Amino acid sequence: MPAELIRRGLLDHRRALVGWCLGIAGYTLMTSSIFPSFKGSPDLTKLVERYPDALKALFGISGGGISTGAGYTDAELFSLMLPLIVLVLAIGSGARTFAGEEDAGRLELLLAYPLRRRSAVLAKGAAVAAEVVLVCVVGFCALAVWSAVFGMGLSMGRLAAAMASLVALGLLYGWLALALGAAVPSKVLALGVPAAFAAAAYLVGGLHTLAGWLDPFRVFSPFWLVGQSPLQNGVDGRGILVVLAAAAVALGAGALLVERRDLQTP
Amino acid sequence: MTAPAVETHGLSKTYQGKTRALIGLDLCVERGEVFGYLGPNGAGKSTTIRLLLDLIHPTSGRVSVLGLDSRRQGVEARRRIGYLPGELRLNDRMTADEQLDSLTRLRGSESPLRAELCERFSLELDRPIRHLSKGNRQKVGLVQAFMHRPELVVLDEPSAGLDPLLQTEVRSLLRETAADGRTVFLSSHSLDEVQHAADRVGIIRSGHLIDVDTVDHLRERALRHVTIVFAGPVDATRFRGLDGVRVDSVEDSVVRLSAPEPAMDAIVKAAAMHEIVDLVSQPADLEEIFLEMYQEGDAG
Numbered sequence: 001m002p003a004e005l006i007r008r009g010l011l012d013h014r015r016a017l018v019g020w021c022l023g024i025a026g027y028t029l030m031t032s033s034i035f036p037s038f039k040g041s042p043d044l045t046k047l048v049e050r051y052p053d054a055l056k057a058l059f060g061i062s063g064g065g066i067s068t069g070a071g072y073t074d075a076e077l078f079s080l081m082l083p084l085i086v087l088v089l090a091i092g093s094g095a096r097t098f099a100g101e102e103d104a105g106r107l108e109l110l111l112a113y114p115l116r117r118r119s120a121v122l123a124k125g126a127a128v129a130a131e132v133v134l135v136c137v138v139g140f141c142a143l144a145v146w147s148a149v150f151g152m153g154l155s156m157g158r159l160a161a162a163m164a165s166l167v168a169l170g171l172l173y174g175w176l177a178l179a180l181g182a183a184v185p186s187k188v189l190a191l192g193v194p195a196a197f198a199a200a201a202y203l204v205g206g207l208h209t210l211a212g213w214l215d216p217f218r219v220f221s222p223f224w225l226v227g228q229s230p231l232q233n234g235v236d237g238r239g240i241l242v243v244l245a246a247a248a249v250a251l252g253a254g255a256l257l258v259e260r261r262d263l264q265t266p
Numbered sequence: 267m268t269a270p271a272v273e274t275h276g277l278s279k280t281y282q283g284k285t286r287a288l289i290g291l292d293l294c295v296e297r298g299e300v301f302g303y304l305g306p307n308g309a310g311k312s313t314t315i316r317l318l319l320d321l322i323h324p325t326s327g328r329v330s331v332l333g334l335d336s337r338r339q340g341v342e343a344r345r346r347i348g349y350l351p352g353e354l355r356l357n358d359r360m361t362a363d364e365q366l367d368s369l370t371r372l373r374g375s376e377s378p379l380r381a382e383l384c385e386r387f388s389l390e391l392d393r394p395i396r397h398l399s400k401g402n403r404q405k406v407g408l409v410q411a412f413m414h415r416p417e418l419v420v421l422d423e424p425s426a427g428l429d430p431l432l433q434t435e436v437r438s439l440l441r442e443t444a445a446d447g448r449t450v451f452l453s454s455h456s457l458d459e460v461q462h463a464a465d466r467v468g469i470i471r472s473g474h475l476i477d478v479d480t481v482d483h484l485r486e487r488a489l490r491h492v493t494i495v496f497a498g499p500v501d502a503t504r505f506r507g508l509d510g511v512r513v514d515s516v517e518d519s520v521v522r523l524s525a526p527e528p529a530m531d532a533i534v535k536a537a538a539m540h541e542i543v544d545l546v547s548q549p550a551d552l553e554e555i556f557l558e559m560y561q562e563g564d565a566g
Contacts, residue, residue: 004371012357105355109410112319113372114345262281262322265312266353 002115002123009097009127020089020135025142027085031076032146038066039151054210069152070231073143078162078230079206082139083223086166087198090132090174095190097124098258099181105266118255121182125175125251132170136163154231161237162230168240172222172247173198179254185264222246269333271295271418271449272318277327279313287313289473291327295451295466297417300444302460302481303453304556305470311453312352314470315422318451319349332417345375348411352422352453354403358396362389362406369410377413384409386435400427408436412443419443420451425459437463457556469556488555489524491548492533496521497541504539508532519543 010017049056049065066072098121101107111117140163147154173194181190205223208214218224225239272295279288288310295301305311316322317329320340329336334343356365366384370377384391387405395403404427411419419440425433440450440463454460460467461481468478479487489512502516510529514522525533530547537545 001371001374004368007371008357008368012359105351105353106357108321108351108353108355109349109369109407110372111321112344112347112349112351113369114341114374115372116341260323263316265316266351266355 002119005110005115005120005123006127006130009124010130013093013131017131017134020085020131021138024082024085024135024139027081028077028139028142029146031081032073032143032150032152035069035072035150035152038072039069042067054207057206057210068232069147069154070158071229073147073152073154074229074231077143078166079228082166083169083202086132086136086170087173087195089135090128090170091177091191091194091198093128093131094174094177094179094194095181095187097128097181098178098254099185099187099190102181102185102264103187107263108266111263117182117258121178121255121258122251125178125255128174128178129171132167132174136167136170139163139166158231158234161235165226165230165235165240165243168226168243168247169222172243172250175247175251175254179250179257182254183257183261185261268297269330271297271299271332272301272451273330274314274317275328277314277317277329278325279310279317279322280325287473288317291470291475293468293475293478295449297449298444298447299465300440300450300452300460300463302457302464302467303451303470304455304457304460304467305453306455309455309470310473311455311470312422313473315349315352315420315451315453318420319344319347345373346417348414348416348419350404350407350411350419350421350424352426354407356395356403356406359394361392361394362398362402363391365395365406366410366413370413373414375414379415380409380413383412386439387432401429401432404428405432408439412439416448418449418451422453423455424452425454433459484555485549486527488549489526489558490530492523492525492530493544493546493548494521494523494533494537494542495519495544496537497543500540504536505533508536 066075098107111120140159143154143159144156146152147159176194176197177190180193181187184190201221202223204214204217205221205228208218208221208224222243225236225242227233227236227239272293274291274293277288277291277293278286280286291310291314293314303311303314313322317324318331318336320336320343323337331343332346334340336343357368360368366377366380370380383389387409389405389409390398390402395406398406404424408424411421424436428436440452443450444465450463452460452464457467464481466478466480467484469476491514496519499519500521502513502521505511505513505521505523508525508529509532511523511525511533514524516522523533534545
């Protein structure tokens, strides 16, 4: 039954998952623990606010600067590091679970069992989703605790919404990696295409206000769609839905295309 | 009437639009037989097997397995098949026991023969698969192929990595499966591997099915190696004229011939015109018939 593939997908990655969870908790701890020194030092914040606009745009420094807990967390975590962590996890997991397994010759036996290939793709998609959600929930819990410990005063509602936007981004790129591996037998494509798309979308999302010619393209950037500086500005609920819908379309396409092709010989 | 275990019509597979791996295969494997599918490496054996399991799709032609179309009713067909891949890759971190548990859940049905098979192959159940030898991994593959008591077992080179004792065990397992009314489709590049287990043999070369025959028939067609030692030098031309007889060598008073069974009478009668010291007739190994057929294939 396909449920076994979900279970197995998670069990196979359990060690890596523990690492990701410890990693996100540890990194947010390290970053949060520095916050009190920013809070108490207006000079330092002024210095940061004199950064060139391009840097500030890219690093999510806006509005309240980085002297508030929300501004600091947006700039230090949600502008780059947390999306990066979630995307590396999601793309790696999505590419490994189909393209990687096929490459290693392990799909040969599994797909000779009585299950549809599309069910296998969907089950593996569920496993990737569970990993992304798990790491984001751990990130949420960790930040909730650090916020209380270091007096960052983060809004729990906004923090949860910010994490939800990361889940949406993770699902989009993770499922894209899975779907590409299902549609075409190439681990390189399954890893490289989503990573390149994500990098391009990140830059468009970060720089469109500065580079005017990029502005029309911002609607194609999932980073822009889900909303930026989420702890200060909140997220865009509709944007998150659009990104989730795109993720579902990618996974669905992968589930259809996998039926049409030959499985590669181990 | 029950449908054949495997039936293909004009089955062809061309990879990437150019490599013709299988050309117009018409094959019928009846229920309850052990069918040996023989050919050298790259002949199209694994391609045929992967088509049966719908792991790859045919360029043209049809496959039906246990009466089910392998493309449209693949899931139902695979429910009733057990498969051992030629290149078995298992999950290295799991133990054999965990792997078999996982595969049982994946199949979603019972594995009534599992315990018996594990014991029969003395499988080491609690060691991670990465610590197992090639032969022991192959045992895990064999157990999973047979454990749900499938109606059709498809084995791609099952003896790889198994010691002779285990090969004998596998052979008797195949015979028992057939005696149970179930079917075995067994590929191999060595006739020796299948001649004791198979009822019928199909021989494939460069994507073409060259011949299908019973093992007994193949043996009959097999050439005997006849060595006749005469009391003195003889003229070997009298043997050259006999139907089906080939003179391999003439050394003084020793004549070596190759001949099929039906030609033996004529040989003995021709030889009897001289004084004979010794006459030895040895059946050719099936391997030789096999090689002979390949050469015929080359000539054609």
